[in-house]
Amino acid sequence: MATFDLQSILDAYGPDSGRAYAEHLNPRFHDLLRLVGFDRRFVRGEGPHLWDDRGDRYLDAIGGFACLTLGRDHPTVRDALEQALRIAPPTLIQFETPPLAVALAESLKRFLDRPDDRVFFVNSGTESVEAAMKIARAATDRSSFAHWSNAFHGLTLGALSMNGAGWLRRGFEPLVPGCREVPFGDPEALRTALADESVAAFFFEPIQGKGVVPHPPGLLREVAEICRQTGTLLVADEVQTGLGRAGATLASRADGVEPDLVCVSKGLSAGSIPLGAVLGSAAVFDRVFDSVERSVVHSSTFRENPLAMTNGLAVLHVLREEGLVERSARLGDALIDGLRRLAPTVPGIRSVRGRGLMIGVELDPKAMSIDLPGLANRTPTLVAQALVVRLLQRHRLLAQSTSKGSGVIKLVPPLVIADEDVDWIVEAFRESLQELARGRGAAVRGLLGMLQRAPGVVLRESMQ
Ligand SMILES: Cc1ncc(COP(=O)(O)O)c(C=O)c1O
Structure with a gap:
């Protein structure tokens, strides 16, 4: 068996990793x-x-x-991951229904109290936003998106198209056409942006990560109502706020709204193994995966891998057990x-x-x-x-x-x-x-x- 010595690599590179990183x-x-x-x-x-x-x-x-x-x-997460490596369930068969993905989907729905949802796993926060953008387009037959100013939804091209910071977008255009930026906290501007009923979804962070900006009381309820009236899906980007960070399982629920789609990632992974998910109703998901042929129309190689699924299950267990x-x-x-x-x-x-x-x-x-x-x-x-x-x-x-x-x-x-x-x-x-x-x-x-x-x-x- 080939031997591998991680400590010697850390010892060799640790003391002066800066210069080598630069190179x-x-x-x-x-x-x-x-x-x-x-x-x-x-x-x-x-x-x-x-x-x-x-x-x-x-x-x-x-x-x-x-x-x-x-x-x-965290000792429970470490133990869970060690168990996953020891038990070594066969990984990435791809044409299968991985038991750990089923267990995590069920556990996540229970944790977030969204019993009627379907779950789509991804590898990162920005991928959850990308997935939600595609799901929203397929579910509504509309192509554009709306978001608040000062928004941050990730840095891949789709998510970047809804980013409120010009310096992050600059140099990467053209981005997704038809993304509409709405001044943060202005419901009338949102109503105008959605009025032509061509916007697939409005994305929002319950508390904006950049600057830590919460929504004024009552605003998100108004936003949800405007989305309902214009047939726009409401997407909560809870990548940062979800699963306890903001003192609730879902920060959007604390603001009194139940979004059509919810993106989670940071709190589900808790940092050990990259992981994220999009949750949404069966009716919405069925518009995307609407035939046998299209059952894999959105997917990725690593998304239901056993280590990530085990990690998510252990994280939810710890969040629950330790309150x-x-x-x-x-x-x-x-x-x-x-x-x-x-x-x-x-x-x-x-x-x-x-x-x-x-x-x-x-x-x-x-x-x-x-x-x-x-x-x-x-x-x-x-x-x-x-x-x-x-x-x-x-x-x-x-x-x-x-x-x-x-x-x-x-x-x-x-x-x-x-x-x-x-x-x-x-x-x-x-x-x-x-x-x-x-x-x-x-x-x-x-x-x-x-x-x-x-x-x-x-x-x-x-x-x-
Ligand atoms: C609200 C929100 N959405 C999406 C992302 C992107 O997540 P990731 O860095 O995992 O791609 C972040 C990251 O900070 C975020 O805060």
Whole structure:
């Protein structure tokens, strides 16, 4: 038998992977990491925490872009995957009905309380959106799509066509024709966009990932009604919000709507094995897979593989057994409350928003008296980035700057965090904001230096 030694590969590449990454993968991304101060080497991850090569412990509130709902290396998931490798059910026979896919579809429908749905498995969030776009076209015989401004639904060509950020679309046109962007939160503009009854589906994130922007109360009900009146399918992109992240199994249900199609991914995978799914009614699915010949009209090679299916089953089991949806709601409330109570006592917090453990802290650089000459409109983004660096380097907290023309720091930690992790985050914000206000001269010089070294790079808005 050929022997394989994973540890020796990690030992060989770990200490200096940056230079090799630049050579073999993406040199500009390597530059970005150095410029924004993400210069740590992490050697261990467990639950919501990471350890660097000096033995220091960090709290990860980036959470693998919100997918690590169970944290890293959850023992039940690890055991389930080890069982799958040991039992080794025959994989990818393709002309079969995989038992683990059946079990996961049933379990997912029960978990999300959508008993009458069919399920279509995919390998990622963006693939769930692509699948939903095709399903919506086939089900309605219409071709165009509508979405809010500031939307993020993924970066493959179809999903990118519904992306609210021009800089992400630029260079990849032409995209899917007929995608209509509607100003976020404007139901009358939506009514106008859907009025000619040619739009197959309206896609929305229950809470927009970029900037962490929830819908105002009642708006989604109004949106659902407009879609019903115009025969437009309502598609909830719950890739980020679903399965507990926003303190509910489905964030759209918490807003009082039952969408025609639901996309899930991050929370179903929880980060171990890539996985996603689209759920929708039998009537809608039957319009796509409408004959024996067309029963595989949309498909992909790996989508029902046993490791991914086992992973999904184990993740749902842990979410249920450990009460993590409720935990997300409870700890999210505590964190939002802690940060809101901090706001009047330190300079620089304009608002704290979100639900469950999907939280955005909007900064107010004016209140911190930070003024970057000639860069007024870039200042919030830069100040948010400066705070992110400080949170990482001084308080061992991984957070992400995500902006919507303003500086927002996004917190999406694993749902398994403890009360003391909530305190860790609040204290890190308190001390960093005080430090930033005290040393704002040095901070401004640092920011301007960063800008000179990397014009353009650090100014880009974060994607998610
Ligand atoms: C709402 C939403 N939809 C789709 C995607 C794309 O998912 P993926 O990165 O798995 O392709 C993301 C990723 O951040 C997302 O937040």
